[in-house]
Amino acid sequence: MKYIVMECHFSYAVLLDEDGKFLKAANRSYQVGQTVYDPVLVGDYHYRHRPPAVRIVGRVIGLLLLILAVFLCIRYCGSDTPSDSSNPAVTTGDLLTEYRAKCIALAHAGIAEDAAIFESVELDEEDGVTVYELDFIANGVEYEYELDAHTGAILQYKSEPID
Numbered sequence: 001m002k003y004i005v006m007e008c009h010f011s012y013a014v015l016l017d018e019d020g021k022f023l024k025a026a027n028r029s030y031q032v033g034q035t036v037y038d039p040v041l042v043g044d045y046h047y048r049h050r051p052p053a054v055r056i057v058g059r060v061i062g063l064l065l066l067i068l069a070v071f072l073c074i075r076y077c078g079s080d081t082p083s084d085s086s087n088p089a090v091t092t093g094d095l096l097t098e099y100r101a102k103c104i105a106l107a108h109a110g111i112a113e114d115a116a117i118f119e120s121v122e123l124d125e126e127d128g129v130t131v132y133e134l135d136f137i138a139n140g141v142e143y144e145y146e147l148d149a150h151t152g153a154i155l156q157y158k159s160e161p162i163d
Contacts, residue, residue: 002037005030015039095123095149101132104152105145109159111138123149131155137162 006022007014013027015036025039076099096104098121106113116138124131130149137143146156 002035003039005032005034005036008032012042013039095130096132096147096152098123098132100152101134101147101149102136104147104154105134105136105143105157108145108154108157109138109143111136111143115139129155 001018003015003017003023003025005013006016008027008030011027013025013030015023015025017023023039024042025036026042028040030036102113102116102118102121106116116136119135119137120133121135122133124133126146132145132147132149134145134147135143140162141159142162144156144158145154147154
């Protein structure tokens with residue numbers, strides 16, 4: 001196999017092999033651009049390429065971060081009891097949290113959480129169904145949502161531009 005000298009340093013040279021891989025070799029008075037047939041390679045080091053162990057560790061860390069993100073999403077956007085217990089007439093067993101209700105409405109409207117200003121979020125009972133009534137403003141539009149507090153289903157929604 002032949003190699004082309006790409007860089008020369010005091011103790012080593014960077015070579016390009018026929019497969020397009022950079023290799024580190026002992027510098028035996030090479031010149032940049034010289035063709036070499038029998039270099040003394042320094043270990044199995046691929047210059048500017050990550051070794052397989054680093055790639056595996058990177059993939060494991062990425063997978064762990066993905067699992068953590070899913071866990072946090074389930075934990076903080078999951079369904080549990082609401083924090084607002086100001087309406088004692090409404091039972092609170094297995095209801096969505098107020099935060100989860102906001103997430104559902106914002107996702108449906110296609111609005112980022114930091115772009116919305118919530119005017120009111122109320123837990124109420126209508127026709128025997130416990131609902132969240134949410135009113136918020138985002139990007140010059142006023143939104144009104146009514147969600148089933150148990151399932152998160154959107155029962156009604158309305159949006160209209162603010163004059």
